[in-house]
Amino acid sequence: MGHYDHREHAGNAGDLWKHFLLLEVADCLLTPDSSLVYAESHVGRPKYALKPSGDWESGIGRIWPALPLLKDFPYFDILAEANPSEPSSPLQIECYPGSALLLAKLAKRKKADLKMEIWDIDPAVEAAWNEFLDHGHPGQGCPDHGRSDHGRPGHGRLDRSSISFHLGDGFSGCMSLLRRAPPGLLLIDPPFTSPGERRAAEELFCMASESGWTVLCWHMKEAMRPSDHPTEFPLLFSQIGLDYAKAAGCSIRAASPHTALLSHLSRRARAFLHISASSK
Template sequence: MLSYQHAYHAGNFADVHKHLTLFAVIDHLLRKASPVTYIDTHAGRGLYPLSAEETARLGEYRQGVAPLWKAREALSADPLLCAWLSSLAEVQHRGGELEHYPGSPWWLSHRLRARDRLVLFELHPGEYRHLEGQALADNVRRVQGDGLEGLLRRLPVSTPRLCVLVDPSYERKTEYAEVAGTVLAAMHKARHAVMLVWYPLLLAGRHHALLETLRDGGLRKIWRSELVQRESAEGERGMVGSGMLVVNPPWGLDERLGEAMGRVCPLLGKGSRHTGDWWVEE
């Protein structure tokens, strides 16, 4: 199935959680001079106009990035949020208005150094055409194809460090097992890699098998971050939260992101809350 298009959900609370985590990880990686290869297995379009028909139809950004943008002066007291929102301001054509929301290809390419490398995988033909049209750094390679298979084919990489974002739509139930298997296989080939895995918090609980497989997979250190946007009502269906697993997280990531999310949650609604915990192999 290739029906999923992220434009309908661009800038929602899950994007805020996902991209703030990614931004914080990149920030840590840039503190060292050695080059990094970044791989994005499910890239999407790269940049989303909030006025586009798909994005405006659901308007999920109104309960996601929009409240943060309105409160950006107050949020500037937090260093991570200040830097993230300053970067977000760079893609707005009129500085005071929120007109665009960048996807992971932009967040990754925006901070590439000359010796770093970025590979973007996107399987959906229509989404890939949008990605091809995005202006990105010269050391970015776009590949139309399966990102999970492509990741394993490209390992090991030539740079000393590797950072991978795995962010599928999970429109197929089998994707949870596919992601878990790919992450464990990739970490076997590149044990030093920093791996970020996004997953939806669904009332159906499909993410539990993914978490259990990775928790029991022999990985040395994982940090789990979950953002619950709202409490679920009886009989309700759908996504109520966003999860991020970071394998081999940089030192201090938990504290920096925890503090930032503590400021973000009150802006996302009454039921919003963030939790983080460690899985460390003894």
Template sequence: MLSYQHAYHAGNAADVHKHFVLAELLRLLTKKDRGVSYLETHAGRGLYDLTSEEAQKTGEAALGIDRVEGLEGTPIGDALEQVRAQHGETAYPGSPLIASSLLREQDKIALMEMHPQEHRALRRAMKGSGAAVHNRDAYEGAKALTPMDPRRGLVLIDPPYELKDEYGRAAKLAMTIHKRWPEAAIMVWYPILDAGRHAELLSGMAEGEPLVSEVSFPPKDGRGMKGSGLAIIGAPYGADEAIARAIALGGRVFRP
């Protein structure tokens, strides 16, 4: 199924959770000169305009990134500053551009996106970045591309969860990559819904003893997603503190 387009949800509360943690982890991984590899399985278009028709239709950024202040000098703040200097003050970077903004010449980026329209937009957004952009199935491509070199790395698995079996598939993919590429941290994002289907994902990742971060926020119109979760296998040293910093930055967005 190729119907999901993140432009309707860019900058929402789940993005604040996912992107703030991602930025903190990337900063953590790049403290040393040694190169790192970044792999993303469901990359989206990489760059969004919060004044676009899609973003305005849902207004989700108003309850997410628009509520956050004091980002100067933080990893996510640095990424936002760099992207907005190039694309304008209403630009919002997806995870591919956050990674590209924070990684260095010695680092590598590989991105996958199957949706034809999203893939074309992603290629435009990443032009000149040096990132390898693949129009291929995430579950096939991630196995084919791993392990990457440099061996130290970070993988983001972020499917749209349009199908019920995606929770189990995402967990299986995470564990497969972990066994193929044990030097990499593998971060899986998942929505928290009343149905509680994310329990299947966490159960499927249990062998990897993931570090789990969950936040809650008011569901839009009283229904739908009520929280955001991240499960990280092979989290780098200092990840606990990095996640705490990320959640503190986005504190106004999340319910205590």
């Protein structure tokens, strides 16, 4: 598997769609006093400091001015909480939580217990998670706002009792988890930098869905064509004024034993696209 560093790409147009849909799904699965296993095959760092000329400028940066219209969606509300601004100041975004931290923040809001099993092959990512879990600060240059929840009892605790980081291959790691853990929520999110990743992602997707998991699989698309999958959620970036490298868009393929969840996801996706397109 090729080396991939997400720091320059955090908050890009693909991240926006992926994390928006992920949090909509999690918002349905996380209920007060419930518990959920969350697994991610390629997790990246806990947080990212957004720097000038990063890919975020043509991703979340393009949508950020419409933030007041989007706070009904948990993804945007959590991003707003992570990037507070004075009422008289322009909206600014400096810090981008990764997918696992976005889920942890949502679980805290929902007063639900979340057990995370997350993988990455990069030792630098492991070091960032160790710093975050041991010391309660991000290590990526993002400011912390408000009180830390590390070490405190109760829902949403961010420590090694709730988050297990594994340095290694996320495909085989998640496959093993499917055999021993109760069905939960799985995000398959490889960088697709090496041959065989697409096939491995498809195999993991099929096994997870057959095992009763709710599973999302993300990928970029160089060209947008009609999908053969009825539960695929595509985004043409230009539809809402986004842009990313040579990709025309991205797509999330979803499966869940909760059929109402996918109908809900479709409605929420349409609502977000309508607001975003109207505010361009």
